[in-house]
Amino acid sequence: MVSVETTSTTEEAAARSARPTLWQLIRDYPWLALTLFGLILTLALLVFGASDAAFWIGSGFALVVAAWTAVGMVKTLMGGSLGIDILAVTAIVAAVFVGEYLAALVVCLMLTGGEALEDYAAGRAKRELTALVDRAPVLAHVIAPDGSIQDVPVEDVPTGATVLVRPAEIIPLDGVLLGGTDFEVDIDESTVTGEPLPVAKTAGDKVLSGTVAGPQSFQLQVSATAEDSHYSHILNLVRQAQESQAPMVRLADRYAVPFTLVAYIIGGSAWALSGDPVRFAQVLVVATPCPLLIAAPVAFMAGMSRAANNGIIVKAAGILEKLSRIKVVGFDKTGTLTHGTPEVVRVAPANSFTEDQLLAAAASAEQYSSHVLAESLVQAAQQRGLTLSTASHAEEIATNGVLAQIGQHQVVVGKPAFVAEHVGNFDREEFSAGQAAVYVGVAGVYAGAIVLADQLRENASATVQRLHQDGVTSVMMLTGDVRPTAEAIAAEAGIDLVHAELLPEDKVKLISAASKDEPAMMIGDGINDAPVLASSSVGVAMAARGATAASESADVVIIKDDISAVGAALEIGQDTTRVALESIWLGIAISIGLMIVAAFGVIPVIAGALLQEVVDLVAILNALRALKPRKR
Numbered sequence: 001m002v003s004v005e006t007t008s009t010t011e012e013a014a015a016r017s018a019r020p021t022l023w024q025l026i027r028d029y030p031w032l033a034l035t036l037f038g039l040i041l042t043l044a045l046l047v048f049g050a051s052d053a054a055f056w057i058g059s060g061f062a063l064v065v066a067a068w069t070a071v072g073m074v075k076t077l078m079g080g081s082l083g084i085d086i087l088a089v090t091a092i093v094a095a096v097f098v099g100e101y102l103a104a105l106v107v108c109l110m111l112t113g114g115e116a117l118e119d120y121a122a123g124r125a126k127r128e129l130t131a132l133v134d135r136a137p138v139l140a141h142v143i144a145p146d147g148s149i150q151d152v153p154v155e156d157v158p159t160g161a162t163v164l165v166r167p168a169e170i171i172p173l174d175g176v177l178l179g180g181t182d183f184e185v186d187i188d189e190s191t192v193t194g195e196p197l198p199v200a201k202t203a204g205d206k207v208l209s210g211t212v213a214g215p216q217s218f219q220l221q222v223s224a225t226a227e228d229s230h231y232s233h234i235l236n237l238v239r240q241a242q243e244s245q246a247p248m249v250r251l252a253d254r255y256a257v258p259f260t261l262v263a264y265i266i267g268g269s270a271w272a273l274s275g276d277p278v279r280f281a282q283v284l285v286v287a288t289p290c291p292l293l294i295a296a297p298v299a300f301m302a303g304m305s306r307a308a309n310n311g312i313i314v315k316a317a318g319i320l321e322k323l324s325r326i327k328v329v330g331f332d333k334t335g336t337l338t339h340g341t342p343e344v345v346r347v348a349p350a351n352s353f354t355e356d357q358l359l360a361a362a363a364s365a366e367q368y369s370s371h372v373l374a375e376s377l378v379q380a381a382q383q384r385g386l387t388l389s390t391a392s393h394a395e396e397i398a399t400n401g402v403l404a405q406i407g408q409h410q411v412v413v414g415k416p417a418f419v420a421e422h423v424g425n426f427d428r429e430e431f432s433a434g435q436a437a438v439y440v441g442v443a444g445v446y447a448g449a450i451v452l453a454d455q456l457r458e459n460a461s462a463t464v465q466r467l468h469q470d471g472v473t474s475v476m477m478l479t480g481d482v483r484p485t486a487e488a489i490a491a492e493a494g495i496d497l498v499h500a501e502l503l504p505e506d507k508v509k510l511i512s513a514a515s516k517d518e519p520a521m522m523i524g525d526g527i528n529d530a531p532v533l534a535s536s537s538v539g540v541a542m543a544a545r546g547a548t549a550a551s552e553s554a555d556v557v558i559i560k561d562d563i564s565a566v567g568a569a570l571e572i573g574q575d576t577t578r579v580a581l582e583s584i585w586l587g588i589a590i591s592i593g594l595m596i597v598a599a600f601g602v603i604p605v606i607a608g609a610l611l612q613e614v615v616d617l618v619a620i621l622n623a624l625r626a627l628k629p630r631k632r
Contacts, residue, residue, distance in 0.1 A: 042102065062092050066088075079176075087260055092108060093367050098277055100606060103608070143162040147439070159222050165213045176204060187200075303579075303626045312572070314572075327471065327520075327572055332479060338489060365403075373436065390406070400414050423446045457563050470570055507529075508535045521538040533553045
C-alpha cells in the first residue's frame, strides 16, 4: 500500500512539473501574449474613458500583428505553399479601416492563438503516441560482479550484463530470464504484443523490453543493447510518426484558393451593392481559415494516436489517406495468415507404443535439432507434462532428421525414407494439405507418426470478411509455399485468389501490377517480405516478434500478434480521412453561411469576429472525433 501511494504521489508531482508556467506560455507563444496584452490594455483604456488612446493603441497592435503575419505569409508563398492567412490579414486591416479595432484585435487573437490551439488539440489527439514514448525506460538496475546494484542509463548497459527487474517495472532491455528450473514469473506483454493476459515465463525464456513485470522481481541477462531492443525499434517508429506532416499542408492547399476567392467575392459584392465598406469587414471577419489550417492536422494526428492505441504504428500521416483508398489487399501466408509456428494436431502411435511414449521419444531426440518442427514437438511434450530424456549422443542429418542414442535405445525422427532405413518399411500416415508428418523409430521398431500443421489464425477469416465490408474488392494470398498447402489455408480464410510457390521478386511483380489499377496493400512478417512491402501502395508488417527488416520497409507496423489489426488500420485510415474532410467542409459551410448573412449587414463586426472563434472550436472538436472507434 505504501509503495502504491508513493508511486501515485511521484506521478502527480511529475504531472505538476510538466504543466507549463505563465512564463513558459509567454516564451512559447510571444505573439499570442502580445495580442492579449494589447487587447487588455485597449479594454482598460475604454473603461477609463480614454477612447482615443484605445483606438490608436488597439489599431496599432492589430496592424503590427497583421504586418508580422503578412511577412510570414510571403515566406510561405516563397517556399512553394499557398498560405490562407491573407484572409485574416485583410480582415484585420479592413476592421481597423472602418474603426472596428476591437474586432480587429479579436481576429488577431484567433490568428496568434491558432498555434497554441493547434498544439493543445494535437497534444490531445496524439496522446497515445506520446504515451508510448513517455513510458520508455531510462534506467536499468545493473547487478555488479560484487553483488551491488547500480542504476545505469539503458543506453550504457552492455549485452551480457545482469539486470534486476522489480515488481511492476517496465522491462528496460531485451534479455533472457535467469533463475532455477522451477522459477516462473508473469509478464504483462499487452503494450507490445497485445496479449491481454499475463504470460508465464520460465528460466531461459526471452523477455522483450517495454513489457511489464508482474508481482515478482527477477533477474535478466541482457541480450540486446538499448539501440537494438524491441521497444527501441517501436519508439523509433513512433517518433517518425509524430514528425509526419504531409497531408495536412496538402489538404489545406487544396481548398485554400477557392475559399479565399469566395470570401473576397461575397465581401466585395456586399461593399459594391451597399456602398458601405463596413459590409466588407463584416464578411471577412467571419471568413475563418482555421478549419483549413488546424482541423485536418488534428484529425490526422488523432487517427495516428487511435492506431497506436490499437497496437498499430502508422509511420506518416499521409499513409492514413492512402489507407482510405485501398481496394486490393495481399497477404503472405506463413506468420501472417497463420501463426508461423507448427502445432501438433495428431499423434498416431504404432506397434504397441502409446501417444505419450511416441511424443516423449520424438521430443527427446528433437531437443537437439534446430529444425522448425523441433521446437513444436518439444513444446507439445512439455504441455502434456512428459519428461524428456537426455541423449548420450545426438546427430542431426541435414534435410532428413535426427538420430539420437537415448539410454539403451536408438531413436530416429524425420522423413519417412530416413526412418525406414533404420526400422524397415511401414505405411505412411495420411494427412491433409497444409499438414506435415514426422516419423519416429525406437530401437529398430517403427513407433508411429506425429502430424503437425501451421494453423490459420483464429480471426483470419473474420478479418478477410471485414476487409470486404470496408470496400476492399480483392483479397489475395502471395506465398512461397507449395500450392496445395496455400490453397487449403486460403479456402479456410475465405481468400479466392492464390499465388503460390513465389520468389520475393515474383511477389513484387504481382503487387506492383495490382497497384497500377487500384491502391494495393500488402501484409507480411518476414525478411523475405521486405521488398514487396516496400513496393506496395501501403506495406503492413506484422512485427510482434520483431521482424526488423519488414518493419523498416513497411508503412504500417503492427506491434501486437493480432491479424485483425489489419482491418482496424484500414478503418482508421477511412475514418480519419473522412473526419478531416468533414471538419474542413463543416467549417467552410458555416463560414460561407455566416458570410452571406453578414453581407446583408445583420452581423456586427465584433459579433462576427467572436462567431469566427466559435466556428474554429466546432471544427476542431469535430476533428477530434477521429480518436473514437467506429460503431459497427
